[in-house]
Amino acid sequence: MNQSPAILEFRNACLAFGGLRAIQNVSLHVGRGELVGLIGPNGAGKTTLFNMATGVYTPDSGEILFEGNGIGSLAPHQINRLGIARTFQNIRLWGQMTVLDNIRAAMHQRVSTALWQVVASGSAHAIDEERLLEEAREFLAYLDLTRFELEYAKNLPYGEQRRLEIARALATHPKLILLDEPAAGMNTGEKVKLMDLIRRLQSERHLTVLLIEHDMKVVMGVCERVAVLDHGEKIAEGRPEEIQRHPQVIEAYLGEAPATT
Amino acid sequence: MKQRGATRTLLVAALYLAVLLVLGSTLIPFIGPYYTQVLIFIGINIILAVSLNLILGFAGQFSIGHAGFMALGGYTSAALSFYVLAPLLAGFGTGGLISAISEPAALAVSLLVGGIAAALAGLLVGIPTLRLRGDYLAIATLGMGEIIRVVILNTDFVGGARGFTDIPRWTTFTWVFLLAGLCILVVRNLIASTMGRALIAVREDEDAAAAMGINTTRHKVFAFVLGAFFAGVAGGLQAHYLQYLHTNSFTFLRSIEIVVFVVLGGGGSITGSVIAATVLTILPEALRGAESWRMVIYSALLVVMMLTRPQGLMGGREFQWSWLLPGFKKK
Numbered sequence: 001m002n003q004s005p006a007i008l009e010f011r012n013a014c015l016a017f018g019g020l021r022a023i024q025n026v027s028l029h030v031g032r033g034e035l036v037g038l039i040g041p042n043g044a045g046k047t048t049l050f051n052m053a054t055g056v057y058t059p060d061s062g063e064i065l066f067e068g069n070g071i072g073s074l075a076p077h078q079i080n081r082l083g084i085a086r087t088f089q090n091i092r093l094w095g096q097m098t099v100l101d102n103i104r105a106a107m108h109q110r111v112s113t114a115l116w117q118v119v120a121s122g123s124a125h126a127i128d129e130e131r132l133l134e135e136a137r138e139f140l141a142y143l144d145l146t147r148f149e150l151e152y153a154k155n156l157p158y159g160e161q162r163r164l165e166i167a168r169a170l171a172t173h174p175k176l177i178l179l180d181e182p183a184a185g186m187n188t189g190e191k192v193k194l195m196d197l198i199r200r201l202q203s204e205r206h207l208t209v210l211l212i213e214h215d216m217k218v219v220m221g222v223c224e225r226v227a228v229l230d231h232g233e234k235i236a237e238g239r240p241e242e243i244q245r246h247p248q249v250i251e252a253y254l255g256e257a258p259a260t261t
Numbered sequence: 262m263k264q265r266g267a268t269r270t271l272l273v274a275a276l277y278l279a280v281l282l283v284l285g286s287t288l289i290p291f292i293g294p295y296y297t298q299v300l301i302f303i304g305i306n307i308i309l310a311v312s313l314n315l316i317l318g319f320a321g322q323f324s325i326g327h328a329g330f331m332a333l334g335g336y337t338s339a340a341l342s343f344y345v346l347a348p349l350l351a352g353f354g355t356g357g358l359i360s361a362i363s364e365p366a367a368l369a370v371s372l373l374v375g376g377i378a379a380a381l382a383g384l385l386v387g388i389p390t391l392r393l394r395g396d397y398l399a400i401a402t403l404g405m406g407e408i409i410r411v412v413i414l415n416t417d418f419v420g421g422a423r424g425f426t427d428i429p430r431w432t433t434f435t436w437v438f439l440l441a442g443l444c445i446l447v448v449r450n451l452i453a454s455t456m457g458r459a460l461i462a463v464r465e466d467e468d469a470a471a472a473m474g475i476n477t478t479r480h481k482v483f484a485f486v487l488g489a490f491f492a493g494v495a496g497g498l499q500a501h502y503l504q505y506l507h508t509n510s511f512t513f514l515r516s517i518e519i520v521v522f523v524v525l526g527g528g529g530s531i532t533g534s535v536i537a538a539t540v541l542t543i544l545p546e547a548l549r550g551a552e553s554w555r556m557v558i559y560s561a562l563l564v565v566m567m568l569t570r571p572q573g574l575m576g577g578r579e580f581q582w583s584w585l586l587p588g589f590k591k592k
Contacts, residue, residue: 080474094465105458109474
């Protein structure tokens with residue numbers, strides 16, 4: 001059904017919390033380089049789907065494939081190392097660390113200095129630190145956060161915190177980035193900048209983006225394809241303009257249309 | 262700025278050792294046994310506070326079993342010295358020069374083994390318990406500390422309820438502060454490195470840390486094991502100073518005391534831990550004149566301190582030379 005090879009694929013994924021069936025038989029295909037939106041009313045299971053793709057939850061049944069390999073049972077840090085990074089709906093920065101250190105800590109996985117080098121602050125450690133600093137500053141410049149470098153993350157304005165979360169995710173060198181409501185709480189100007197950024201992630205950094213968003217202007221503005229979840233089931237999928245007219249989607253958001261003859 | 266990091270570290274270490282040796286041979290005989298003992302307890306408490314700060318202040322893992330690791334390290338190194346090393350040294354004879362070399366060597370071996378024993382216990386306990394968070398971890402480590410204590414209490418080999426006596430007296434002022442310096446150096450360099458940033462990230466938000474590729478369990482266990490190692494070394498130093506060990510010195514109250522050092526100094530500040538351990542070791546001694554009011558004043562000070570500065574003395578910051586010397590260039 002899709003032309004591009006899948007980078008992320010859900011196959012009949014199911015997850016229940018006790019009696020609550022949070023995700024029911026969801027199949028979703030995200031092609032390499034695509035920009036896909038995931039929408040649905042509150043409690044539809046969008047974030048749960050993200051949590052399954054990043055190893056927070058293990059599916060009860062069904063499969064999750066990343067670049068063709070099953071990742072359903074891997075731990076979050078293992079999945080991140082394969083190339084999936086995410087941001088969080090309720091910002092989860094490391095508040096008592098500086099902006100620079102938020103980036104550098106996310107790069108930790110790719111540093112392999114021996115412990116004795118660290119303890120003796122030897123030369124291999126110094127070289128690694130220099131490389132890390134340089135690269136971290138590039139990420140900050142890319143997200144226009146350079147002037148906040150030595151500020152504690154918790155002291156940043158809201159919009160900058162959201163951008164820092166994206167910068168931190170990029171610092172793990174992902175192939176696929178999952179953005180959980182990146183526009184929440186942003187004003188119109190910030191949203192325009194965000195949409196531009198998301199497009200640049202795709203065009204300049206060749207990332208695949210899966211985006212949860214409630215703001216329809218953002219979703220319709222950037223996404224090439226949109227999937228709709230309701231009560232843990234995928235009820236529709238297609239191009240943005242198709243989704244806007246889809247009767248089941250309208251029903252999920254607005255309730256059933258009154259009977260007209 | 263860190264081009265010659267290792268060389269600079271060595272230079273500072275050598276200078277520090279020289280100062281300690283000079284102080285050890287001039288100041289210590291001059292001030293007499295009482296003040297020497299206070300100084301040695303300060304040094305031991307600094308090691309305990311800084312090593313717990315690594316676990317509690319930097320990695321954010323609420324452990325109240327530090328006295329248990331201290332006991333394990335202390336008893337292990339004491340047993341090694343008493344049963345193996347001391348008889349061995351006696352075989353060499355007790356000439357001035359021979360004991361001047363063999364005693365420090367024996368102490369070093371003994372402390373290292375004690376530290377490793379505590380670190381192994383930390384590994385064994387850490388792997389299952391560090392999956393727990395917050396209060397649950399605190400209870401689990403509390404239980405672990407008590408188990409170690411009770412097991413030792415029932416081990417006749419190390420004196421059991423009578424206590425372990427006749428441990429050789431090898432701990433000196435120089436040794437205590439040499440190891441306190443080493444502990445501070447290791448923790449400081451670790452924290453300033455990528456390891457330290459990963460640890461602090463775990464403290465700040467564990468789920469986010471995992472989502473950014475940090476193996477959170479491994480880092481928590483690592484902090485726990487390294488902290489336990491230094492607690493074991495501190496226990497060994499205490500054993501070879503007092504020449505006597507009893508499990509009553511390692512109840513959970515001792516663990517709480519170390520937690521107080523860390524919290525009062527400011528979690529995440531090595532300087533804070535050093536200051537708090539120093540002040541809170543001196544304070545009960547300085548208050549001896551107040552007799553029965555001594556512990557009341559001590560406790561009241563803690564309460565006032567926590568009300569006025571809940572983030573601790575240093576509040577996560579470190580001492581900078583630039584505070585003393587305004588012209589000193591801040592890296």
